Amino acid sequence: MSVLFRVFVSFGMVVFGPSASFAQSGWFWQNPLPQGNHLRAVAVSDSQIATAVGDYGTILRTSDGGATWTLVGGTSEDLRGVSFVDANTGTAVGGSRTQPPFTPAVILRTTDGGATWTSQQSGTSFPLNAVSFVDANTGTAVGGTAEIGGRQVILRTVDGGATWTPQGFGVAALYGVYFVDANTGTAVGAYGTILNTTNGGATWTTQVSGTSNSLLGISCVDATTCTAVGSSGTIVGTTDGGATWTPQYSGTSSALRSVSFVDANTGIAVGDFGTILLTTDGGTTWQFLFSGTNNSLAGVSFANANTGMAVGDSGTIVSTTDGATWTPQSTGTTNDLFGVSCVDANTCTAVGDSGTIVGTTDGGATWTVQVSGTNYPLRGVSCADANTCTAVGASGTILGTTDGGATWTAQVSGTFNALYGVSCTDVSTCTAVGNFGTILHTMDGGAIWTPQISGTSFALFGVSFVDANTGTAVGDAGILHTTNGGATWTNQSGAAPLYGVSFVNADIGTAVGGRPIRPQVWYILHTTNGGATWVNQLFGRTNFLVAVSLVDANTGTGVGDSILHTTDAGAQWRPQFSGTSNFLRGVSCVDVSRCTAVGNFGTILRTNTGGE
Secondary structure (H helix, E strand, C coil), rough: CCCCEEEEEEECCEEECCCCCCCCEEEEEEECCCCCCCCCEECCCCCEEEEEHHHHCCEEEEEECCEEEEEEECCCCCEEEEEEEEECEEEEEECCCCCCCCCCCCCEEECCCCCCEECCCCCCCCEEEEEEEECCEEEEEEEEEECCCCCCEEEEECCCCCCCCCCCCCCCCCCEEEECCCHHHHHHHHHHHHEEECCCCCCCEEECCCCCEEEEEEEEEECCCEEEEEEECCCCEEECCCCCCCCCCCCCCCEEEHHHEECCCCCEEEHHHHHHECCCCCCCCCEEEEEEECCCCEEEECCCCEEEEEEHHHHCCCECCCCCCCCCEEECCCCEEEEEECCCCCCCCEEHHHHCCCEEEECCCCEEEEECCCCEEEEEEEEEECCCCCEEEEECEEEEECCCCCCCCCCCCCEEEEEEEEEEEECCCCEEEEEECCEEEEECCCCEEEECCCCCCCCCEEEEECCCEEEEECCCCCEEEEECCCCCCCECCCCCCCCEECCCCCCCCCEEEEECCCCCCEEEEECCCCCCCCCCCCCCCCCEEEEECCCCCCCEEEEECCCCEEEECCCCCCCECCCCCCEEEEEEEECCCCEEEEHHHHEEECCCCCCC
């Protein structure tokens, strides 16, 4: 049975669970839940307590078997590995970049069950990928990069991370490590690398894996018995401390990214496309289990033969209490979302990939999937009121609803050109724009869509009308403007590419866009005279924005690779903490406090406090 998750604040931490209200400041997650950043690793302490870590410093903690999750964090760097020695004491490691220029590797430590995390000095700028502690003081972290000029990293601590000593000097990046005691451990990595130590890392010995595939995860049950998994479905095992490693048949060519054994016979491996494999005979045979997800799984951990969790892309969490059947603990769509339209603080509609439409009537506390009737990507949506919305997308797709999304009806666009944006000023009057300069207009709620002459063959990506006559379209053609309902369109600026536009009245509007690849250019263009002149307000910033929403002459929010906000008509655009590195593609604000942003991997973020 699926669970509807809601959000509330407890002791400064965001907690996700059933039947809760929310009063959160800044931007917070509404979909997927408990959050939508990629999760890279998980440590299950017992049947109730687990900790998962992932991108953008995500740390999730449950103390009730996953019924509720607490979202905490101490960094915006990606976290890739986590190890707990008891319910309270744990270490997470990571680092955002896998190629130069690198930022310092991240090591975080908690001694209070994850309530607070303290940063430790890693002494390296190469990312750390995995960590293994055998007691509160003794642990090893590994990492590095396989890129040209790469480096192998092994760090060791015997004082709980107060100091970390480097041990690795090779060139093959390491992706997994497992210690069974203070002295005996194995690390695996790129090009089939396997390293073993029996003296706490004073020396590391190379072992022959028998594969050149990258090994991404390892689990050991004692000093002699270990299993490693990796790319192309690779599984290799040893029962003699690594003197020999024997290939095992996985039955898949998908990458396996993590493995967890609870005894010499019983283990679980997880990987791409939701793959979960079970062995009960020490790897002689592996059988597929139904995971309930197609999202890639990056981490798995078991507390005992029955109780385990796996985590992965887009915040995916699945759990088992019998070792065989897996139940999703994360909810919501993970399809990319491209557009959103809110008509008031409670009522919003978002559209996206594979014909996805989701709607809320309670301010985003719950988002309900609506049946679109199409698998085409939907790129834009505009709602005239709580009941009446129009969505547009690939192959000239236009859908309309007059009952708040209970039913969506296909409308005849008269084109197979992709449509990217739509703006409706009332239940009857809408304008849609798309590829090859396509502009379509309706004055009867979509019964008839009439093409208009844009004067360009370049793609148009966004459109904003303030009344039936006055509108602006943007795209690869720059900026087009009309004051007669689209009977004629005039080019106002050749600045391109532009992806989003928002006007609050006939005079005041903002367009955003740019090109993050060479030749690089970034735009926040603003006009106070109906587009007669446009001024770039980015002032040297390199933020790549693709959507913008203005609520009055002073207040607006732009999204893309970040969130920027202004309260002074664009004199300053200030970055806001989004809590994710997922790219954001649409934003809709209903007043100076309440905005909804959507983006990749089903991301839906909400603010009730103007993003602050």
